[in-house]
Amino acid sequence: MVTLTINGKQATAEPGMSVLEAAKQNNILIPHLCYLEDVHQVGACRICVVEIEGARTLQASCVVPVREGMVVRTNTAKVKEARKVLYELMLSDHPRDCLSCLRNQKCEFQKLGELIQISEFRFEGDKSKTSVDSSSPSVVRNSGKCILCRRCITVCNHIQGVGVLNVQKRGFKSVIGPANELPLNNVNCSFCGQCIMVCPVGALQARDDSEKVWQALFDPKKRVIVQTAPAIRVALGEEFGYPPGTIVTGKMASALREMGFNDVFDTNFTADLTIIEEGHEFLNRATAALTGGEAVLPMITSCSPGWIKFVEHEFPRYLKHLSSCKSPHMMLGALAKTYYADKIGIDPKDIFVVSIMPCTAKKYEITRPEMFMNGMPTVDAVLTTRELARMIKDAGIEFREMDEGEFDNPLGFSTGAADIFGATGGVMEAALRTVYEVVTGRDVPFEHLDITPVRGLSQVKEASFTIEGTQPEFAHLEGFTVRVAVTSGLTGARKLMKQIVDGKPPYHFIEVMGCPGGCISGGGQPQPTNRAIRMARMKAIYAEDAGKSKRKSHDNPFVMQLYKEYLGKPLGHKSHELLHTHYVERGRHNQFAIKS
Amino acid sequence: MEVQISQCSCGKETEAEKRERIIRIIEDFRGREGSLIQILHLVQGIYGYLPFEIQQLVSERMDIPVSEVYGVSTFYSFFSSQPRGEYTIRVCLGTACYVRGGAEIAKRLTQTLGVEVGGTTPDSKFSLEVMRCIGACGLAPAMMVNDKVMRQVNPDKLKQILAMCD
Numbered sequence: 001m002v003t004l005t006i007n008g009k010q011a012t013a014e015p016g017m018s019v020l021e022a023a024k025q026n027n028i029l030i031p032h033l034c035y036l037e038d039v040h041q042v043g044a045c046r047i048c049v050v051e052i053e054g055a056r057t058l059q060a061s062c063v064v065p066v067r068e069g070m071v072v073r074t075n076t077a078k079v080k081e082a083r084k085v086l087y088e089l090m091l092s093d094h095p096r097d098c099l100s101c102l103r104n105q106k107c108e109f110q111k112l113g114e115l116i117q118i119s120e121f122r123f124e125g126d127k128s129k130t131s132v133d134s135s136s137p138s139v140v141r142n143s144g145k146c147i148l149c150r151r152c153i154t155v156c157n158h159i160q161g162v163g164v165l166n167v168q169k170r171g172f173k174s175v176i177g178p179a180n181e182l183p184l185n186n187v188n189c190s191f192c193g194q195c196i197m198v199c200p201v202g203a204l205q206a207r208d209d210s211e212k213v214w215q216a217l218f219d220p221k222k223r224v225i226v227q228t229a230p231a232i233r234v235a236l237g238e239e240f241g242y243p244p245g246t247i248v249t250g251k252m253a254s255a256l257r258e259m260g261f262n263d264v265f266d267t268n269f270t271a272d273l274t275i276i277e278e279g280h281e282f283l284n285r286a287t288a289a290l291t292g293g294e295a296v297l298p299m300i301t302s303c304s305p306g307w308i309k310f311v312e313h314e315f316p317r318y319l320k321h322l323s324s325c326k327s328p329h330m331m332l333g334a335l336a337k338t339y340y341a342d343k344i345g346i347d348p349k350d351i352f353v354v355s356i357m358p359c360t361a362k363k364y365e366i367t368r369p370e371m372f373m374n375g376m377p378t379v380d381a382v383l384t385t386r387e388l389a390r391m392i393k394d395a396g397i398e399f400r401e402m403d404e405g406e407f408d409n410p411l412g413f414s415t416g417a418a419d420i421f422g423a424t425g426g427v428m429e430a431a432l433r434t435v436y437e438v439v440t441g442r443d444v445p446f447e448h449l450d451i452t453p454v455r456g457l458s459q460v461k462e463a464s465f466t467i468e469g470t471q472p473e474f475a476h477l478e479g480f481t482v483r484v485a486v487t488s489g490l491t492g493a494r495k496l497m498k499q500i501v502d503g504k505p506p507y508h509f510i511e512v513m514g515c516p517g518g519c520i521s522g523g524g525q526p527q528p529t530n531r532a533i534r535m536a537r538m539k540a541i542y543a544e545d546a547g548k549s550k551r552k553s554h555d556n557p558f559v560m561q562l563y564k565e566y567l568g569k570p571l572g573h574k575s576h577e578l579l580h581t582h583y584v585e586r587g588r589h590n591q592f593a594i595k596s
Numbered sequence: 597m598e599v600q601i602s603q604c605s606c607g608k609e610t611e612a613e614k615r616e617r618i619i620r621i622i623e624d625f626r627g628r629e630g631s632l633i634q635i636l637h638l639v640q641g642i643y644g645y646l647p648f649e650i651q652q653l654v655s656e657r658m659d660i661p662v663s664e665v666y667g668v669s670t671f672y673s674f675f676s677s678q679p680r681g682e683y684t685i686r687v688c689l690g691t692a693c694y695v696r697g698g699a700e701i702a703k704r705l706t707q708t709l710g711v712e713v714g715g716t717t718p719d720s721k722f723s724l725e726v727m728r729c730i731g732a733c734g735l736a737p738a739m740m741v742n743d744k745v746m747r748q749v750n751p752d753k754l755k756q757i758l759a760m761c762d
């Protein structure tokens with residue numbers, strides 16, 4: 001332990017800790033802006049400056065490590081004056097159009113102003129040029145609002161390993177963006193939206209599609225169908241003052257009905273369906289591999305469109321490893337405009353499908369040409385958790401007063417296996433619960449069906465088990481040891497892909513989710529999302545699963561009914577037409593896409 | 597004044613040869629961290645500037661994002677992503693040169709050449725740039741023509757200097 005003095009008080013800290021963290025631990029909050037716990041500590045903004053005895057100048061406390069006997073003052077006239085001037089200088093190059101900004105009242109820069117309290121704009125000078133890049137369906141970048149804190153660069157380069165954002169040019173002309181002023185849509189951005197999650201201001205935002213949805217809701221000729229992803233119900237509450245990890249499934253269903261959606265469906269239903277399709281796809285590949293046929297293993301999950309775009313750019317020659325399953329919400333969109341449209345006798349052209357997703361890449365996914373059916377989109381709009389919360393408030397709905405509603409059938413029932421799709425490891429766990437039982441007729445050999453080795457926030461998680469006591473038709477799998485891996489975040493995904501490229505993949509089945517922690521911390525989730533909040537949402541997801549009477553996808557009676565009435569069998573002709581897709585080779589600099 | 601001003605030889609190599617040379621340079625630096633600036637410097641020596649496609653090539657070969665390569669190439673004024681003239685004139689505007697009349701030199705050159713700072717003459721002969729210190733303060737006001745430093749430049753003699761560039 002290191003002992004130091006902060007503002008005249010004795011304080012202790014772990015060696016290596018920054019002065020800012022040490023102060024916080026000793027109940028002294030040093031105002032800061034670019035610093036972000038666990039993510040970004042570079043001293044770019046200098047707001048966190050303090051006086052340190054013996055140092056010639058003020059020091060940025062987020063990057064200075066504690067030293068034995070250090071004497072720190074955080075609240076002197078000199079510090080306060082410096083902080084104020086720094087803030088004013090940053091503000092002098094900021095649009096100050098807070099009332100028309102989506103981050104109004106949720107802006108870290110604005111919150112800092114509340115603390116610093118300036119009464120006039122002393123510095124009025126040139127403003128750096130504003131350019132708004134709304135080229136992508138997912139992420140909108142407004143360089144005029146950017147305060148150059150560089151958090152997005154850290155996330156894009158070091159946490160996700162994508163590297164489309166960096167500082168370009170120099171000094172007053174500095175701008176954060178892709179190379180050569182290319183729009184985001186033309187580069188290898190995965191649209192994961194993790195940059196949005198860390199942006200302290202409104203410089204990076206998800207594209208707002210709420211107006212499109214209002215128009216559909218107000219159109220009496222439209223049958224407007226909504227579906228919600230597994231990760232929404234454990235995060236939406238935060239937007240209404242509930243603590244992270246509060247499950248608001250029932251209130252959410254009621255609020256959606258009150259907004260005017262005609263059918264409130266659940267993406268979890270098609271998560272169960274995904275497991276049936278993907279599970280059989282895996283069994284087919286494993287069977288082929290063990291019986292001398294041609295098989296591409298490991299098979300990798302395909303629910304996360306950010307991950308899909310990443311792998312299309314970075315590993316275009318290895319797309320055969322991807323499961324051909326569409327992501328669950330795309331499956332539901334396709335079924336809503338075919339199976340369900342038939343059932344209720346409505347022309348699919350009059351159906352408008354809205355997906356509530358924790359994800360910004362899903363906004364892009366619905367625009368992929370492969371996802372269209374007879375020239376018609378299968379999902380018409382994707383809203384993030386944040387957009388949904390704004391719309392609920394805009395509609396004058398008192399969310400906290402809502403009754404506990406339920407989803408509509410036939411596309412609203414789900415098992416616990418579907419609930420856990422929202423967290424890293426969930427798709428794998430759900431798939432193994434089903435695959436093992438299909439093959440052996442018995443439960444997967446983990447206590448209470450909880451496959452704990454694949455749960456949690458570690459970057460790469462592994463599990464393996466041996467198949468024993470197979471059903472006669474799966475006799476060739478007897479004694480086969482299935483090795484699986486799970487990763488979330490694109491840096492981990494790259495590691496696993498490199499093993500494949502090197503020709504020594506140790507796994508048969510891999511789950512990848514594009515965002516660290518999985519969909520619970522997707523780019524469309526409430527801000528802030530940090531480690532503690534991730535953990536709380538994840539806990540809620542597993543609680544939702546544990547509370548269900550049915551916890552295996554193949555036990556979903558409505559999924560079975562769907563096969564009986566419409567699809568026939570898993571991987572059958574109809575399934576291929578509606579539930580499966582293919583991928584596009586793009587190339588690192590998007591060169592393939594530009595050509596096509 | 598007797599000065600030899602070196603000229604680039606970028607016209608004499610084919611595109612494929614240039615690319616090959618770049619790939620060789622990158623291989624020579626493999627495993628050495630922080631070598632991007634040196635590599636870009638050598639590459640600019642081959643092309644005379646840093647075309648974006650070449651920055652993409654460097655990015656791929658070095659396995660670093662092109663946003664980082666472009667970030668570095670736009671940070672340092674020595675690098676240019678536009679084709680430059682046969683002769684690049686860099687006027688020093690560091691403190692010593694500035695107080696001794698560097699700004700006047702830059703102004704005269706914009707008039708004489710008919711281009712703004714950062715620009716290249718229509719005949720692709722001259723590019724004009726300013727630098728914040730070339731480390732020749734004792735020779736102020738100084739400027740560079742390609743890799744030659746011109747000392748104590750007299751604004752009235754600029755035409756003579758330009759005339760040597762033939």
